[in-house]
Amino acid sequence: MCYSAQIEADYDKFVREWGAVISLKCFVELFWEKRKDGGWSKIPKAMREAFRKPAGEDGFELAKLVAEGDREQADKYQAELDAQQKRLAKAEAVLAGPKPTKKAAEDQRIATNKVKSARRNLDDLTRKELVDKDSRIYPGVWAPVMIEKDGQRIVVPMRYQCRLPGWTEAIERKYPGTYNARRDKLEESWGKLFGHRHGIMIVNRFYENVSRHKMEGRELVPGEKEENVVLEFDPRPPQEMLVACLWNMSPGADHGTDLFSFAAITDEPPPEVLAAGHDRCIVPIKPEHVDAWLSPDPNNLEALYAIIDDRARPYYAHKEAA
Numbered sequence: 001m002c003y004s005a006q007i008e009a010d011y012d013k014f015v016r017e018w019g020a021v022i023s024l025k026c027f028v029e030l031f032w033e034k035r036k037d038g039g040w041s042k043i044p045k046a047m048r049e050a051f052r053k054p055a056g057e058d059g060f061e062l063a064k065l066v067a068e069g070d071r072e073q074a075d076k077y078q079a080e081l082d083a084q085q086k087r088l089a090k091a092e093a094v095l096a097g098p099k100p101t102k103k104a105a106e107d108q109r110i111a112t113n114k115v116k117s118a119r120r121n122l123d124d125l126t127r128k129e130l131v132d133k134d135s136r137i138y139p140g141v142w143a144p145v146m147i148e149k150d151g152q153r154i155v156v157p158m159r160y161q162c163r164l165p166g167w168t169e170a171i172e173r174k175y176p177g178t179y180n181a182r183r184d185k186l187e188e189s190w191g192k193l194f195g196h197r198h199g200i201m202i203v204n205r206f207y208e209n210v211s212r213h214k215m216e217g218r219e220l221v222p223g224e225k226e227e228n229v230v231l232e233f234d235p236r237p238p239q240e241m242l243v244a245c246l247w248n249m250s251p252g253a254d255h256g257t258d259l260f261s262f263a264a265i266t267d268e269p270p271p272e273v274l275a276a277g278h279d280r281c282i283v284p285i286k287p288e289h290v291d292a293w294l295s296p297d298p299n300n301l302e303a304l305y306a307i308i309d310d311r312a313r314p315y316y317a318h319k320e321a322a
Contacts, residue, residue, distance in 0.1 A: 004230075005264075005282070006136050007143045008202035008240055009046035011155060018290070020146050020153035024058040026260065027051065030142065030157045031065040033257050040073045043142050045124070046135035047157070074125055081118035087111040136207075139179040145199040145245060145262050148294035158199070162263040163250050165192045180280070181246050183267040183308060187301065190246055190263075195298035199245040199262055200290065205234045206282055207321055214277030230321040231276055235314035241284035244293060244308060267308065276318045284312040 014020040031048075034040045048070070054063035088111035094104035124134075137143045137160050145158045161179040163172050172178070186194040212227040213220050220226065235241060244265040253259030269281035285293055289307045296304055 004136060004138050004207035005201070005203045005243075006132060006205045006207075007044070007046075008204065009044065009050050009135050009144060011050050011144065014144070014146060014153075014155045014202075018146060018153055020155050023154050023156045024062065026156050028058065028061055028065065029257050031062065031069060033255060034142075035065065035069045035072065037255060040069050041121075042140060042159075043157075044135055044137060046130055047142065047144065049130060049134070070125060074122060077118050077122040077125065081115060081122065084111045084114040084118060088115060135204075139176070143201055143262075145201050145247060145260075146294070147197070147199045147247060151295075153294065156260050158247055158260040158262040160262065160264075162193075162246065162248055162261045163253075163259060164190075165248055165250075167250070169253075179263050180266045181263040182280075183265060183283070186246075186265070193246040193248055195296050195301055195304060197247050197249075198293050198296050198304075199247045200285070200294065201243045201245050201262070201264065203241045203243050203282065203284075204238075205232060207232050208273075208278045208280075210277035217275065229277075231278070231318045232321040233273065233276075233316040233318045235284075236317050237314070239312075239314060241282070241312065241314070242287065242290065244283045244285050244311075265308065270313065270316065272318070273316050281316075283308050284314070286310060286312050 008014075011022050015022065030043070034043055048066045051059065051062040051066050054060040087107055091104045091107035091111060094101060095108060139161045141160055142157050143160055144155050146153055146155050148154070161172075161176070162181070163169075164178065181190045181194075208231050209228055210231055212229045213224070215229055215231065245262045246265065247260065247262035250259040250261070265283045266280040267283050269278060273281050285307055289310070292303065293307055
């Protein structure tokens with residue numbers, strides 16, 4: 001499963017290198033909705049920063065939304081920081097007094113952690129320079145996905161967790177793993193999208209959860225508990241990977257706004273990923289297959305499988321993620 005990935009959020013690159021246009025309307029709608037429903041942090045910082053400098057009337061509206069959304073989010077983090085600092089001061093006063101309590105000790109521990117978290121979030125929000133984590137996505141987070149409509153490539157913001165056709169939010173909660181579409185299930189679980197709605201997410205690296213003993217190529221020793229490790233996989237040579245995706249649009253969704261969502265296709269891993277302890281891998285397609293992938297023929301699924309099989313095959317170097 002591709003549990004996390006570092007995306008390409010440079011929209012000029014989509015336009016310059018792939019001839020795509022940016023669906024500003026979809027970005028405006030998303031930014032408005034995430035401001036209202038408290039989901040602003042689900043939009044990666046790199047995605048927001050790309051619209052910081054306005055271009056055209058819609059661009060000015062987006063830049064305004066980014067500035068306002070960041071300011072509102074900063075106010076929330078500051079309020080949390082102030083509240084936890086008060087909680088910490090109260091707990092420390094009790095602990096320094098004649099009758100320290102277990103509750104005060106627990107409040108001190110919790111407040112200390114929450115103060116650090118609030119400060120870190122506030123610093124990340126206000127930081128000017130971008131770092132790698134600003135473009136990293138997880139299930140439930142939004143990313144730019146390139147699709148094709150009426151012969152035109154379009155970049156649309158989509159949630160990394162696909163809501164399948166006919167699903168409601170309640171059904172979706174029962175199946176939280178729909179951010180990945182297994183190759184061997186494309187005609188079964190994903191049959192309404194495979195051959196119909198294809199997209200591409202541009203990724204620089206990806207991350208996976210693995211068991212430490214599997215990463216080290218050994219069995220658990222008696223009494224040893226299984227330990228999770230997050231590995232970072234980098235293609236060699238370094239490159240932008242055109243990850244094959246399936247997407248859906250749920251009209252109206254839950255709040256009256258159309259929900260665009262997607263999943264990355266995964267397949268059996270190359271030897272180096274398997275040796276690192278993971279049994280799935282994303283599918284980066286070759287540039288010469290982009291047109292055929294984005295405009296699929298539902299009556300010729302074999303041609304689509306052929307694109308998946310004739311994928312780009314970089315070597316994936318790995319290390320423990322920071």
